[in-house]
Amino acid sequence: MQTESGPLHSPEHIGRLPTPVVEHPLAAERFRELCNAWQAVGIPLWQFDAEGRCTDHPEHPSGFWKHLMGAPESMLRLSHAARDRLTPTQHPFEPFPGVVQVIHAPVRLSRKVIGVVIGLARCDGSDEAFARACQQVQLDQQALRHLAQDIPSRDATAVKHFAHLLRTEVSRICELDEQRTAIQSLTGNLESTYEELNLVYHISEAMALPQNPILLLGRVGPQILEVSRAASLAFVLTPQDLRPGAPAAPSEDRIVRVGRRNPPDDVLDRLAELAGGESARAAGHVLLNNVENRDEVQFARGHAEHVVAMPLRQGGRLLGAMMAIDCRDGGDFTSIDVQLLRAVADRIASFLENQRLYDDLADLFMGMLHSLVNSVDAKDPYTCGHSERVAYISRCLAQAAGLSAYTCDRIYLAGLLHDVGKIGVPDAILTKPGKLTDEEFTVLKRHPQIGAHIVEHVRQIHDLIPGVLHHHERMDGRGYPGGLAGEDIPLLGRIICLADCFDAMTTNRTYRSALPVKAAVAEIRRCAGTQFDPGLAEVFINLDLEDVFVQTRKFAGFDPAFGQSGALKAVTGHLGVSPPRDTAAWARAARPAVERAAPAKPLPRQE
Known part of the structure; x- marks a missing residue:
């Protein structure tokens, strides 16, 4: 791009290091x-x-x-x-x-x-x-x-x-x-090259697993500053939803700043436009030394002295831009600086593209999961939205009980799937307005095992089987299908049991009208220790259940607190970190009960 002050990549704008002062010709x-x-x-x-x-x-x-x-x-x-x-x-x-x-x-x-x-x-x-x-x-x-x-x-x-x-x-x-x-220079170059390679390696390692891009860039930014000459960095991400009329993403969801400089959003947005424009395509970057003397970037005066703007592009898709702002030593950016920043930008662009694909996978997974759940709930108009409400309530209870975000997300998914086995129960039984006969109730009680059959063949959600299989167990051992009692019931089953019963009590059914929230709370208190885990019942009762009741109806169809990140963790089973301790404990507590109720061989089909 030719401008009044010369092309963006003309030789006079190639940076130079500060000239060293020779105090003694001979040392x-x-x-x-x-x-x-x-x-x-x-x-x-x-x-x-x-x-x-x-x-x-x-x-x-x-x-x-x-x-x-x-x-x-x-x-x-x-x-x-x-x-x-x-x-x-x-x-x-x-x-x-x-x-x-x-x-x-x-x-x-x-x-x-x-x-x-x-x-x-x-x-x-x-x-x-x-x-x-x-x-x-x-x-x-x-x-x-x-x-x-x-x-x-x-x-x-x-x-x-x-x-x-x-x-x-x-x-x-x-x-x-x-x-x-020359030896000292070579040694310095080798050390610098090692640091740069080490930086690229650690960044690549940190980006190997799906995670929130904003949080990741906030972590790797200081590492980049430590190795490079840049005094500050800024990342501007392109919103994924580019449909006409789509709401603009807030700056905290698309802009990350690291270092001394804190340019305003509009300056960073315009620098990102330069990085993504035609002028940057040939060179792969825009090098702007001496911003004060550059008419085409007068908007950046007072906010930056020198800038390298790198497009974050992968497969022809512009995912954002990375800006290095000013040098710690007061010099200009050089071609060596540009090489390091280019290597880093390429890794970040690759991560962003992978994250976009993971997000698409999460959307697909959650869409299919909700479609499956809705197809089950649709068999009975009285239970429409029941699984989503149980998932939401289970998640609220898990959060109030102090479980990790990872565990809460897994519990949300288990709540969604807890009644998936009802797809194998005849509609005549599910929608029967009166009391079920003993034979009909026996058929209905098979749905946890049918659900476990469905879930056990999906490796990524195999750990959700305890919630699907044991959400009808009781603390006194009179539940089904395993007749487990007390702590032998997996925590996942105990949480979903409470959420399931609360929603059932506060929802109209073919055989009775919905109870008020206060009446449902009184029933939970009465049954604590016999049907429900007393500790979880106490935590549940202390929730603002009136608000929980309203929220479950307001967001029927999808829990906004779960989001893509939660779905992604649910699909992959990790977030780039080791599972929290309480998650591991939950898994250990769940495993024996699952093994007792579900043998290692495939569950036998029951007619």
């Missing part, structure tokens, strides 16, 4: 070691940067050098000599001709001169040259000449050899420093 430790070695032979060394500024000097110069270089004018002249030697000059400046001869060695980094090491060797000059040098720097000639007696004098040949030796040694140090820097 201070390296220079000290070099300086001490040369000072032992009477040649002091100074180091100057590329601007001609002195960065390092001898720590303990001898008397002559200390006296000579202690004068302010001496250092000015030495700096002049250093600047002349930073660039090739035919006649470089000599600070003290006839008294001191300069030797030097350039300091290079990647073939670029970044400084110079200057050495001073005393030479035998004329008395006139010595006097002139002292006059130039305003030093006492006699005192300096006396100090010079302790410093060995070098002839031209010796100075030439020393100059060659200094250049060789400095060059070797530069090469070693470059190699050391």
Whole structure:
């Protein structure tokens, strides 16, 4: 996309890392070691940067050098000599001709001169040259000449050899420093690559199982910030329901922010539009360094300085966008940053697409389940919606009893299926207006086992069999089909039993009219300990049963608190985490009872 300020991916917008500042051309430790070695032979060394500024000097110069270089004018002249030697000059400046001869060695980094090491060797000059040098720097000639007696004098040949030796040694140090820097850089790159691969691995592992995308992105976002240079992240998800007139999803259901920056929803929405537009298709992203100078993103000024916007696209479907906002180090985003973010975005897009497919599966599962249940309830107009109400009431009781969300969702499903066996009971018995004969009641009592037959062949809901099979058991052992008593009745059966009876009492039936809620509560209290689990009965009675009664009628057909997430957990039996402890305990409590009432071999058909 061409804009007034240039294309979104033009070279001038490719980010660069902050330029490091070189304080010492040779590392201070390296220079000290070099300086001490040369000072032992009477040649002091100074180091100057590329601007001609002195960065390092001898720590303990001898008397002559200390006296000579202690004068302010001496250092000015030495700096002049250093600047002349930073660039090739035919006649470089000599600070003290006839008294001191300069030797030097350039300091290079990647073939670029970044400084110079200057050495001073005393030479035998004329008395006139010595006097002139002292006059130039305003030093006492006699005192300096006396100090010079302790410093060995070098002839031209010796100075030439020393100059060659200094250049060789400095060059070797530069090469070693470059190699050391290259090794450190390689090590850093390997560590960074390992962290990035580790991040991608952990994100992929976290996304292997279906779960709420908003919660997942809130968890992986800090991990991405820890490894990347980004200061903040934002995720904008595309609503799944794109039908005309569909209500807009609230921002908390589609936008996740992580990090320092907190741009408003409209800014993130417009950045997401950029990421999903044609400009991002070729490059796979939109890189916006220096937002303040970009007219096409003026809406983001004050909210971001640099942005990388990544479309979350899978199989041609745009599922949302991921935005990295600003760099922690103050630099621009680079192609290396984009590579890491692209790898992460690809994993997130794959997860979102898988989650969409899981949600479709959940919708299909729940739709078929409700259709099955409704087909059973439809056999008797008086019990229409009964299974859905029992599921809702069972879930309310399970929540009030402190069971986990996972367990409550499983109980909801068991409530839906508890009467599925009635599909095998003749309509004449189910809709008979009067009292059933003993033979008819015997046929009706088969429906828990028929239901267990139906459910046992579906692996994902095999753990719901206790609710289907034992919801007509009684605490005193007079129930059916197993005649179980007390704690031998699985918890699932005890919960659904209460919910089933409450709905039956408060609903019109062919043989009697509905009881008021208060009368139903009195009956539950009277039968606690004989028909109902006394502990669960107490929890149930303490619920706002008038409200529960209203809600079961209001939401007949589907429990909105269950939703896709609950359906998905019900289908798969997991949510990417280990089952809660109370769920495991419930499963253990349920298993012995199921085995006693339902043998390992298929349940025998009863006519």
